[in-house]
Amino acid sequence: DIVMTQSPDSLAVSLGERATINCKSSQSVLSDLDNKDYLAWYQQKPGQPPKLLIYWAFTRQPGVPDRFSGGGSGTDFTLTISSLQAEDVAVYFCQQYYTIPITFGQGTRLEIK
Amino acid sequence: QVQLVQSGAEVKKPGSSVKVSCRTAGGTFGSDGITWVRQAPGQGLEWLGGVIPIFGTPNYAQKFQGRVTITTDESTATAFMELSNLKSEDTALYYCARMLLPPSMTPLTPGWFHPWGQGTLVTVSS
Numbered sequence: 692d693i694v695m696t697q698s699p700d701s702l703a704v705s706l707g708e709r710a711t712i713n714c715k716s717s718q719s720v721l722s723d724l725d726n727k728d729y730l731a732w733y734q735q736k737p738g739q740p741p742k743l744l745i746y747w748a749f750t751r752q753p754g755v756p757d758r759f760s761g762g763g764s765g766t767d768f769t770l771t772i773s774s775l776q777a778e779d780v781a782v783y784f785c786q787q788y789y790t791i792p793i794t795f796g797q798g799t800r801l802e803i804k
Numbered sequence: 805q806v807q808l809v810q811s812g813a814e815v816k817k818p819g820s821s822v823k824v825s826c827r828t829a830g831g832t833f834g835s836d837g838i839t840w841v842r843q844a845p846g847q848g849l850e851w852l853g854g855v856i857p858i859f860g861t862p863n864y865a866q867k868f869q870g871r872v873t874i875t876t877d878e879s880t881a882t883a884f885m886e887l888s889n890l891k892s893e894d895t896a897l898y899y900c901a902r903m904l905l906p907p908s909m910t911p912l913t914p915g916w917f918h919p920w921g922q923g924t925l926v927t928v929s930s
Contacts, residue, residue: 725906731916733849740899740920741849752918784849788914792865793839795849 693717693787697796703804710772712799714785719765722789729789732761732770735798736781744783745770777803806831808900808921815927821888824924826900828881833857837903837915838883840874842896843923850896852885854903859911890928897923 694717704710720729728748733741743752745761748768758773772779780803785796811825826838839854853864855874862874873886883900901917909915 724908727906729914733917740901740923741917742920743916743918746904746916786849786916788916791863791912791914793851793854793914795851797848 692792693720693790693794695785695787695794695796697783697785697799699799700797701800701802703802704772704775705804706777707774708804710775710779710801712770712783712785712801714763714768714770714796716766716768716787720787720789721765728764728768729787730761730763730768731786731788732759733784733786734779734781735784741784772801775801775803806902806919808902808919810898810900810921810924813925813927815929816890818890818892818928818930820890821886822890822926823884823886824898824900824926826883826885826921828883828902832881833876833878835905835909837905837913838874838876839901839903839915839917840872840885841899841901841917843899844893844896847896852887852898854914855883856903856905856909856911856913861911863912863914887926890926892928895926895928897925899923 698713730748732745735741749761762769782798807829809827837856840852855862857876901920903915905915
């Protein structure tokens with residue numbers, strides 16, 4: 692199984708500042724066939740199901756604010772929120788869909804400093 | 805706008821089974837997949853399995869092989885997840901989600917998940 696490891700486990704950032712979450716996979720999720728990284732990011736607010744933010748490592752889901760961006764390739768990925776808003780307080784998960792079983796990172800809790 | 809509507813909360817005894825439904829409101833399965841993920845209280849996300857209805861054969865996480873069964877009813881655009889031989893550690897929120905797929909999909913192709921159902925709480929207690 693591909694193990695997804697996020698860092699940090701929790702993060703406190705001031706409003707308007709940049710927040711960066713890291714995700715590392717135990718093996719590459721970059722496909723030789725289509726040169727795409729099979730990596731997605733989700734946001735989960737308390738009492739709600741997860742919400743898709745980004746897929747193919749950097750493609751933003753329609754309706755997601757452009758302050759959210761994804762980066763990286765191969766085994767190392769980042770989710771960046773360029774200017775933190777109060778409504779961004781949530782837990783964030785990365786997910787690989789390169790192979791079965793689909794696996795998630797353990798989650799990163801983002802709070803306001 | 806496709807929405808997934810799940811069945812209500814369940815309380816089950818250890819050793820019994822639970823069957824959760826997930827109806828696609830406002831659409832059909834199309835060429836998308838359906839997947840199931842669970843979240844124990846205060847914990848992360850765990851994938852149970854999924855199916856691409858046009859192919860029909862489900863894929864399951866090894867951990868749940870032999871205990872989980874995923875089926876679909878295309879006439880009502882409803883998916884079902886049945887988990888048997890329940891243990892207290894199966895207490896969790898169970899989510900269904902549409903699994904969006906790359907163009908070159910096969911029965912084994914995994915994907916990313918959007919949208920998600922509202923979740924069904926399954927409590928296993930004697």
